[in-house]
Amino acid sequence: MAWPEGDVTRVPYAVYTDPDIFQREMERIFAGDGWAYVGLEVEIPASGDYLVTRIGDRSVVITRGEDGAIHGFANRCAHRGVTVCRQRQGNSRFFVCPYHQWSYDARGKLRGVPFINGVKKQGGMPDDFSREDHNLPALSIATRGGVIFASFVEDAPDLADYLGETNRAYFDRIFDGRELVVLGYSRQLIPGNWKLMFENIKDPYHASLLHVFLVTFGLFRADQKSQVRMDQTGRHGLLISRRGAQKASSATEDISNLKEDFTLADPRLLDPVKEFPDDATVVMQTVWPNLIVQQQSNTLALRQIQPRDAGSFELHWTFFGYADDDEAMVQRRLRQANLMSSAGLVSADDSEVIKLAQDGVAQYREDAGVMLLGGRDTEDQEHMVTESAIRAFYAHYREVMGL
């Protein structure tokens, strides 16, 4: 595939549809030298706790060892490739493959092989068989503020450097050391390419047009004081904005279906309170290659992107709060969650439109999309009328992918 003229102001539809490009993404981006989000420390608090998740399309197990440290390994038996652990979460000292019962410890080290010395002096493994040669591939692990990241490479960069200064500051704003509490999960299978999800979060243009509910209630508007921020590579991004009033303005006159007269029968649905030191009410952070950290009013959530194939991805939502939330704040977070995930009053727009985008690009796969809003640059901006964060994402993408 040749990238079209115009650099990152054009994105060829083939990147959303070509299975060879998808394979290369899994190898270079998800199994490459970045840090992928895999879970929260609070999900595996005790020794022996584990969770199963995916980095890209590869299943991995994240464990808390007897030493209290977090470990990770590939979830496929060294023997015949069988998925070893089928439970999503649990507690176990050993992981036993269901097929021939090879067993592994919390670090993925092979501990037991049935019939290794044969039965009645017959069969068994050759004399030169060594268990140490058949450990499960270990992941590198790093944590920050209770969030666990993993990498398939041994010499992954320092996580703080990887996030970069600005993104690190906003990451630490949410994960500020307070104990986290998981409020629950929600999962979707979205029939679109995984990058469409990242583009969506890096795209403030759509939020002020597509999301009639957000705009109607002033939660996100093109005329609000806003910033678009990136790290030096352009791979991570931040949209930062502030709530406004429910009223028409020059920023809403292009919205044909703005519902100015929509008032809530039960206003408890939207009863946001300020909870962070700054005045930002919306911070959408994208962390390459698989994480979205969102604050929308008092809804805090991690969205983990798990690509399945070129045309679909799973989106795993983890909604959370803090251990020191009072009851009213817990209720507020749970009510505002109505806006998010598969039945979200706002994010349903996104999953629906991503499906339509995939439908279109899959049919016209020789063509390319246009990313010209706000110019051709890939720089930080002080407004929302720009696609610079998407351009920056693709500048980095092209470099990693060699496209």
Add this chain to the structure above:
Amino acid sequence: MTISVEERFELEDLYSRYATVLDDGPLESWPELFAEECLYLVIPRDNYDQGLPLAIMRCESRGMLSDRVHAVQETIMHEPRYLRHQITNIQSSAAADGDLAVSAHYSVIEVLHDELPKILSVGRYLDLVGRGAGGSLHFKEKRVIYDSVLVPNTIVYPL
């Protein structure tokens, strides 16, 4: 304590009406099947089993149900679709204050215009049914606990 044959038929009617207003409309009538003070939750089964409170739809009054209806009709961008609720295995037992604790199985088939029908959601209802001022049965609480935790894209209409 068993319930009367008449009450059993009334209960059947309530669930039939519930399916009909969601599948054939009018959607505005859906909140009328609930008490003014009510609770409607759509909960992924893994959250329910772990005791995690997050619901993907949470309505804590008839007003919030109406707000959800209004959003479906006015603000959520979605492809047109047909839904069919199948509600079976309705079982009830007496609860406090003359109410009925009811459980039922459900599945919802979704038809998009350019796709074959698919199961959008499958699970169970755990409900508390009482009598309104007019004497007819309505939902005081409805918990929709869905086994199909990986949702095929979007749930636009209530389950």
